[in-house]
Amino acid sequence: MLIFIFLLLMEIHSTAAVTHTLKHFYTTSSQVTNFPQFVAVGLVDDVQIDYYDSNTQRCEPKQNWMKDVVDPQYWEMKTGSCLCAQWTFKADMEIAKQCFNQTEGVHIFQRMYGCEWNDETEEVTGYEQYGYDGEDWIKWNVKVNRWIAAKQQAEITTNQWNNDRVELARKNNYLNQECPAWLKKFVDSGRSSLMRTDLPSVSFLQKSFSSPVSCHATGFYPNRAEMFWRKDGEEVHDGVVKGEILPNNDGTFQMSVDINLSSVAPEDWSKYECVFQLSGVKEEIHRLEKTRIRSNESNIMMIIPVAAVVAPIVVLCVLGGIVFIYYQKKNQTKTRSQETASLSVMTDDSQGSNPSDKPLLRRKANPNS
Structure with a gap:
């Protein structure tokens, strides 16, 4: 992983x-x-x-x-x-x-x-x-x-x-x-x-284009780690919210640090970098690039061009089907008017998981573990 x-x-x-x-x-x-x-x-x-x-x-x-x-x-x-x-x-x-x-x-x-x-x-x-x-x-x-x-x-x-x-x-x-x-x-x-050291996978996350950008590190060990935002070599504190170090199911850890860039011009975002420091290991520097940010809205925007192309095709197919059905019915009506024998109609239906322990008001001596 x-x-x-x-x-x-x-x-x-x-x-x-x-x-x-x-x-x-x-x-x-x-x-x-x-x-x-x-x-x-x-x-x-x-x-x-x-x-x-x-x-x-x-x-x-x-x-x-x-x-x-x-x-x-x-x-x-x-x-x-x-x-x-x-x-x-x-x-x-x-x-x-x-x-x-x-x-x-x-x-x-x-x-x-x-x-x-x-x-x-x-x-x-x-x-x-x-x-x-x-x-x-x-x-x-x-x-x-x-x-x-x-x-x-x-x-x-x-x-x-x-x-x-x-x-x-x-x-x-x-x-x-x-x-x-x-x-x-x-x-x-x-x-x-x-005593091992596992380096993290670092990514930039954003719920929407107006939301704070989150620098998320996961999979690191041990939990003696620090992460912060930096601009022009100086640590940034304004608009920054640090999360706690949390455990993963595999024994490693994860953490996030958010920064609010709503008042920063888009062209200046690249001046910011996320720094991850693991005890005894050289720091990792991840420069903020818009192309690296994963957000829900970016996924939606990727769908729009596809929909813009597919929608007209669907409309044309529907209109073509209506025209086809119209002429088919017209021809069938014309045919029926010329025939004297009764016709049979066929239909096609498709369905698709220690220390001694003592009660508060009394003591029970047990060996330590």
């Missing part, structure tokens, strides 16, 4: 520092149709490494190299941990609903935890937080090793957790010691995949 021109555009700096990440996401839902009640996923450098849901009740690897870094027993333990979290989070959901005096409706309860590791400075940062219906609920403060309530309704739970010094010590150890150890192990095993 993508063509990567490595020899011309890649200049890899092997000494460049990289911050690696290990993230775990737990999500339980209430009354969400066509979605598992509980889902758990793990990611290394934003690449999914495992998956579990309440329908299959099995935790499975999502990368081939994950099968080499751990033994089969790991997945049995991980499955048991996720199964326990599934029931724990179901209880957490009910407690959260009670705190907000809710009984029915769609609700989402989430937990995110993990760590970051700089492979040059060896700096490590751990983090964990809970969310309810898209808003922060409780956060772990790494500097003071305490839980912080993001909502008034979470203060009781926060106080209970902060009074458990044994659990706080265990939490601190996991997020600052065990988690980075796992992360380093995963990165080392998946280095050939995680």
Whole structure:
């Protein structure tokens, strides 16, 4: 699908520092149709490494190299941990609903935890937080090793957790010691995949002739990338809207940056260029050319000349058919008037798809994963 021109555009700096990440996401839902009640996923450098849901009740690897870094027993333990979290989070959901005096409706309860590791400075940062219906609920403060309530309704739970010094010590150890150890192990095993660089396919898109021009890059990896508009060597900020880096289904990423050129004369559009920068790789420069812009209106304009030629031909064919039918009927009438025998008429019809998990108001000790 993508063509990567490595020899011309890649200049890899092997000494460049990289911050690696290990993230775990737990999500339980209430009354969400066509979605598992509980889902758990793990990611290394934003690449999914495992998956579990309440329908299959099995935790499975999502990368081939994950099968080499751990033994089969790991997945049995991980499955048991996720199964326990599934029931724990179901209880957490009910407690959260009670705190907000809710009984029915769609609700989402989430937990995110993990760590970051700089492979040059060896700096490590751990983090964990809970969310309810898209808003922060409780956060772990790494500097003071305490839980912080993001909502008034979470203060009781926060106080209970902060009074458990044994659990706080265990939490601190996991997020600052065990988690980075796992992360380093995963990165080392998946280095050939995680440390690769894939260059993007870049194109210019426009909904209509009066719409902003979008510079769209897709298929790049890793997600440490930047893209912006430039004119005469200077970065342009006015009329520019940057989009977020989003994941593709194949493990690569995409992003867009739009620019409004409605006040720029058409002959000056070629002075603008879209610049894409991938970490450790030489920047790509794509000069804006009207012939490279893909838009819905341009497709319509391509159809108009064809229609202008075809329409008269169709009209002539229809008129010719009418004339033919007229004379045919006239001749048939003349023939019938001269015949004395009855005629028979014939017709022709044609049819043509970790850390311990604890309920908000009680604790359930489980091994980390």
